[in-house]
Amino acid sequence: MSNKIVLALGGNAILSDDASAEAQQKALQTTAKYMVNLIEGGHKLTISHGNGPQVGNLLLQQQAADSEKNPAMPLDSCVAMTQGSIGYWLENALVRELKATGIEKEVATLVTEVVVDQNDPAFKNPTKPIGPFLTEDQAKEEMAKSEVTFKEDAGRGWRKVVASPKPIDIIGHKTINTLLDNDIITISAGGGGIPVVAPSMTGVEAVIDKDFASEKLAELVEADLFIILTGVDNVAINYGTADEQKLETITVSELKEYKEAGHFAAGSMLPKVEAVLTFLENKPKGKAIITSLECLADFGKKEVGTVIVAD
Ligand SMILES: Nc1ncnc2c1ncn2[C@@H]1O[C@H](COP(=O)(O)OP(=O)(O)O)[C@@H](O)[C@H]1O
Numbered sequence: 673m674s675n676k677i678v679l680a681l682g683g684n685a686i687l688s689d690d691a692s693a694e695a696q697q698k699a700l701q702t703t704a705k706y707m708v709n710l711i712e713g714g715h716k717l718t719i720s721h722g723n724g725p726q727v728g729n730l731l732l733q734q735q736a737a738d739s740e741k742n743p744a745m746p747l748d749s750c751v752a753m754t755q756g757s758i759g760y761w762l763e764n765a766l767v768r769e770l771k772a773t774g775i776e777k778e779v780a781t782l783v784t785e786v787v788v789d790q791n792d793p794a795f796k797n798p799t800k801p802i803g804p805f806l807t808e809d810q811a812k813e814e815m816a817k818s819e820v821t822f823k824e825d826a827g828r829g830w831r832k833v834v835a836s837p838k839p840i841d842i843i844g845h846k847t848i849n850t851l852l853d854n855d856i857i858t859i860s861a862g863g864g865g866i867p868v869v870a871p872s873m874t875g876v877e878a879v880i881d882k883d884f885a886s887e888k889l890a891e892l893v894e895a896d897l898f899i900i901l902t903g904v905d906n907v908a909i910n911y912g913t914a915d916e917q918k919l920e921t922i923t924v925s926e927l928k929e930y931k932e933a934g935h936f937a938a939g940s941m942l943p944k945v946e947a948v949l950t951f952l953e954n955k956p957k958g959k960a961i962i963t964s965l966e967c968l969a970d971f972g973k974k975e976v977g978t979v980i981v982a983d
């Protein structure tokens with residue numbers, strides 16, 4: 673059966689330890705190979721992706737821009753720039769892979785604006801980690817020098833945090849849907865989308881969580897299947913402990929219970945769990961999967977990853 677799929681790519685599908693353009697392009701070429709399985713199945717595919725490491729690095733590069741002739745770009749413009757660069761790399765990789773496998777499909781990347789509420793409490797409480805990981809001492813030194821906030825990120829080190837308001841609407845979602853209905857693969861809502869406030873559509877300094885933006889996209893294009901790819905094959909309870917247990921097929925109520933019991937870390941697995949729960953509350957007949965890129969190789973042959981369905 674052919675499905676309309678929203679596929680959200682996590683950080684490890686784009687970036688390893690090497691943040692060079694060449695290394696990210698190479699990682700995305702591997703990612704594109706795994707996606708062919710979804711495309712060959714005749715599914716209508718729209719892809720979104722994160723930009724946390726990339727937009728943080730780009731913001732750091734702005735510090736070198738200190739003159740009127742070479743001004744620093746604000747965060748919303750940096751989000752737009754990373755949508756462009758990651759979209760270019762991914763589109764390029766997919767087109768190459770489609771050619772190699774003889775699949776005749778086109779790919780279109782869309783610069784996507786996402787409406788947020790200017791009164792969203794997130795503007796007063798930055799939580800979204802971006803850019804490189806620092807040690808605690810380095811982060812404290814940075815905080816003493818400027819008004820930037822750094823927080824510890826899920827046991828992995830300290831990162832700069834910025835406001836991350838919830839997405840309300842995706843500008844151009846009808847265009848994305850029209851492209852999908854015409855069997856064109858789209859790349860959209862990259863980096864969570866460029867945050868803008870209505871009615872003026874002015875860009876604001878924030879980075880939207882790509883899991884929430886991808887959910888909003890899945891809702892608006894009425895996707896049948898919402899897949900979030902991340903660094904693990906399955907969501908787990910008691911993650912990282914001796915009692916860790918991988919979740920396979922699970923209902924919305926069961927997942928909610930585990931969420932309420934605190935099994936999912938804020939800033940890493942929690943937004944993914946919340947995004948799939950919201951998707952299935954809006955579309956009970958839909959299906960959501962959280963898994964790794966590698967597991968996509970078996971998609972269509974057997975159930976892969978953590979599959980979430982309505983009760
Ligand atoms: N309960 C959990 N089950 C599985 N993985 C978890 C859990 N809690 C935290 N994680 C970690 O969170 C990571 C996903 O978050 P993150 O790396 O921030 O996302 P992304 O893949 O979108 O960049 C997983 O790869 C895993 O290391």
Ligand SMILES: NC(=O)OP(=O)(O)O
Nearest residue numbers: 722723724863881882
């Ligand atoms: N925008 C965003 O959520 O990016 P990451 O998934 O890379 O953190």
